[in-house]
Amino acid sequence: MVKAAVLGAAGGIGQPLSLLLKTCSLVHELALYDVVNTPGVAADLSHIATPAVTTGYLPADDGLQKALEGCDIVVIPAGLPRKPGMTRDELFNKNAGIVSALITGVAKWCPKAYVLIISNPVNSTVPIAAEVLKAHKVFDARKLFGVTSLDVVRASTFTAEIVGEKDPRKLTIPVVGGHSGDTIVPLLSQTTPPVSIPEDKVAGLVNRIQFGGDEVVKAKDGAGSATLSMAFAGYRFAEAVLKAHSGETGIVEPTFIYLPGVPGGAEVLKQVGGLEYFAVPVELGPGGAVKATNPLIAASEAEKKLLEVAIAGLKGNIAKGVEFVQASSAKL
Template sequence: MVKAVVAGASGGIGQPLSLLLKACPLVDELALYDVVNTPGVAADLSHISTPATVTGYLPENGEGLKKAFTGADIVVIPAGIPRKPGMTRDDLFKINAGIVKGLIEGIAQHCPKAFVLIISNPVNSTVPIAAEVLKRAGVFDPKKLFGVTTLDVVRAETFVAGITGERTPSKLTIPVIGGHSGQTIVPLFSQAQPAVNIPADKYDALVNRVQFGGDEVVKAKDGAGSATLSMAYAGFRFAEKVLKAASGEKGIVEPSYVYLPGVSGGDTIAKATGNDFFSVPIELGPSGAEKAIDVVSKANEQEKKLLEVAYKDLQGNIQKGIDFVHNPPQN
C-alpha cells in the first residue's frame, strides 16, 4: 500500500498535481493537506473512479498535519505563495521558507522515512532548509530528499522538439543541471539522446527560454498566475518515477536537485561544482537517489561558461537557506 501526500494541495499547482496522483495506479491512498479548502478538493477528487482513496486535512492545531503525514511513503510539497505585486523576492523567500520549514518539521516527526519532493520556490534554498531541519531532528536521509527540477527538463524537451521537429518531445533525453531558477539552470544540449543539432543562431535564445520559461508564462497569464499546470505535470512525472523505482523498476534516471555528498557518485560532482546541492541526472531505486551521474565533466565549452555563472549564484542561494534555519529572521 502506497500513501502519497500533497502538502499545499489546494493551490494552483496542488490541485492539478493531486488530480494526477489520484489517477496514478501506483497510489493507494492520497492525503491532501493545506491551510484552506482541502476537504472540498478531497471530496471532489474522491468521486473519480480510480482506486486511490482521498482524504483532505486542515491544520486543526497540528492534528490535521499529523493525520495527513502519518504513514506517508512520499510527500510532495508545492506549498507556498506566488509573488504578488509590490512584494520583493526577499519577502517571498521569508514566507515560503517558513512554510517549508514547518512542513519539514512535520515530516521529521510523523513520516521521517518518506521520500520528500520539494516544489516550493526558491528550490535552490528550500531544499537546503529541508536538509538542515531533518539533520537537526536526526532523520536526514540524503537519498530521500529531492528538489523537483523536472519542469526545466520538460521545457528543454519541448523547446528542442520545436526546433528539431520531434513529434513526441518526451522521447528526447536532455540533461538539465544546476539549480531551478534563471541562470542556475543549465541545459546540456551536447549530451542529448538521441543527439540533436541546435543551429548556432538559435542556441542563445533556446538556453534563455529554458532558463526563463517561467517568465513567459507569467507574462502570458497577465498577472493572473505563474506556471502551475506545467509544474504540476512535472512534479507528477518525477513523483511517478520515484514510486516506480521504489517498487523495483530498474533503469529510471531523472535530473533532481539533491545533497550530493550523501548520494553515491556525488562527491566528485560536489568538488567540481563547489556546491553540495546541485541538480544532475539521478539513478533512482528502492532507497531513492542511488547514484548521481556525472555529466558536468562532459560539458562543452559553451556549457562550461554557463555553468561557471550557475556555480556562483547557487552558492549564495544555498547559504541563504542554511542561514534561515540557523539564524531565523526576526519579525
C-alpha cells in the same frame, strides 16, 4: 500499499498535482493538506473512479499529523506563487517559514518518507528542508529531492520545436545546476538522440529554458505562474520515484540533491566548487537516490561558462537556506 501526501494541495499546483496522483495506480491512499479548502478538493477527487482513497485535512484537529502519518512519499508544492516582476529568490522570506514548518511535520510523523520539494525557491528550500531534518536527526539525503523536472520538460519541449521533433518525449536532455534563471544549465550537447540545433538558435533556446517561467507569468498577466506545467512535471518525478520504489530499474531523472549524501555525489561536488547541493541526473531505486551521475565532464566550452554563472548564483541561494534554519533553530 503506498500512501502519498500533497502539502499545499488546494493551490494552483497542488490541485492538478493531486488529480494526477489520484489517477496513479501506484498510489493507494492520497492525503491532502492545506490551510484552506482541502476537504472540498478531497471530496471532489474522491468521486474519480480509481483505487486511491482520498482524504483532506486542514490545520485544525492535528490535520498535518493525520495527513503525514504512515506516508511513503510527500510532495510539497505549498507556498505563495510568483507575481509579475517577482524572482524566485524574492519569494524566499515568505516561503521559507512555510517549508520549515511542513518539514518539521515530516520529521515528526513520517521521517522515512521520500520528500519532494516543489516550493520556490527550490535552490534555498531544499537546503532548508535538509537542515530541519538534520536538526531532528532523521536526514536521509537519498530521500530528499528538489524537483527540477519542469526545466527538463521545457528543455525537451522547446528543443523539439526548433529541430522539428513532433514528440518532445523522444528527446532526453540533462539539465543541471539549480531551478531558477541562470542557475539552470541545459546540456544541449548531450541531447539523446543527438540533434542539430542551428548555432544562431542556441543562445535563445538556453535563455528560454532558463526563464520559461517568466513567459508564463507574463502571459497570465498577473493571474498566476506556471501551475499546470509544474504539476505535470512534479507528477512525472513523483511517478518515477514510486516506480523505482516498486522495484522498476533503470530510472534516471535530474533532481536537486545533497551531493555528499548520495553515491557518486562526491565526484560532482569536486567539479562544482564544493557546492553541497546541485541538480544532476540521478538513478533512482527502492531506497531513493542510488547514484548521482556526472554529465559535467562532457560539457561543451559554452556550457562550462554557463556552469560558472550557475555555481556563483547557487552559492548564495544555498547559504541563504542554511542560514535561515540556523537563525530559527530554537523554534524547531
